[in-house]
Amino acid sequence: MTTTIEKQLVIHATPERTFRALAEKEELERWFVQKAEGDMRPGGAMKFEWAPDMVEKGQILEIDPPHRLSYMWEAFSHSPVTITFELSAADDSTRLHFIQTGMGEGENWGNYATGMSHGWDIHLDHLTAWLETGSCPPAGPTKSL
Numbered sequence: 001m002t003t004t005i006e007k008q009l010v011i012h013a014t015p016e017r018t019f020r021a022l023a024e025k026e027e028l029e030r031w032f033v034q035k036a037e038g039d040m041r042p043g044g045a046m047k048f049e050w051a052p053d054m055v056e057k058g059q060i061l062e063i064d065p066p067h068r069l070s071y072m073w074e075a076f077s078h079s080p081v082t083i084t085f086e087l088s089a090a091d092d093s094t095r096l097h098f099i100q101t102g103m104g105e106g107e108n109w110g111n112y113a114t115g116m117s118h119g120w121d122i123h124l125d126h127l128t129a130w131l132e133t134g135s136c137p138p139a140g141p142t143k144s145l
Contacts, residue, residue, distance in 0.1 A: 003103040003113045007120060011094045013131040015087045018094040019066035021131055022085050031130040032123060034140050046071060050141040072102075098124065118142070 011018055021027040028036035028048075038046035044060040058073030061082065070084040081102035088095045098120060103113050122142040129136040 005098075005100040005103075005113060005117045005120060007096075007098040007117075007124060009096050009098075009124060009128065010090055011096055011128050011131050012092070013094055014092070015066040015089050015094045018087055018096065018127075018131060019069065021127060022069050023063070023065070027130075029139055031126040031136050032139050046073070048073070054141055096124075 013021075021031065023038075023040055025036045025038070033048040033050055035049035036047075038044060038060065040060060040063055042060055042062060046058050046060060048056045048058075050056070056073045058071050058080070060069075060071050062068055062070040062084075066087055068084070068086050070082060072080045072082050074080055079102065081100055084099040084101075086097040086099070088097075100116065100120070103116075119142040126136040126139070
C-alpha cells in the first residue's frame, strides 16, 4: 500500500497559462526550481535542480496540454514517485488537482510524506502567486524538504 498526497486549488489564470507554468523551462525556473531540463513528451527525460547539490531526475509519463501533466521522479526518496497535475477550466480560472503517489508506508515514509505535503503547499502557493501577480519568492528548495 502507498501513501498519496492530494491538493486542489483554484488559480486565477487560464488552463493554458497554468500548463505553461508547469511545463516550460523558463516558467519552472521562476516559481519552482533553480534549473529545469526536460524533453516534454511521453518517455522524455527530465531533470530538476533545486540547488547545486539537490538534483532530481525523472521521466515524463503523460503530457496532454492544457489538461494533464504527469511525471515520475526520485523525489529525495529511495523509490520513484509519480507527480500528476490535472487542470480544468473554472470560469476565468483553473481548477488544479495535484496528486503525488508511490510513497510507501511506515514511520520513515510518514515523515517524508508530511514534509513533502508541506513543501507542495509552499510550491503551489508560489505557483499561484507567479500566475496571479507575476511575482513570487525565489525558486528552489523549501525549508521542509
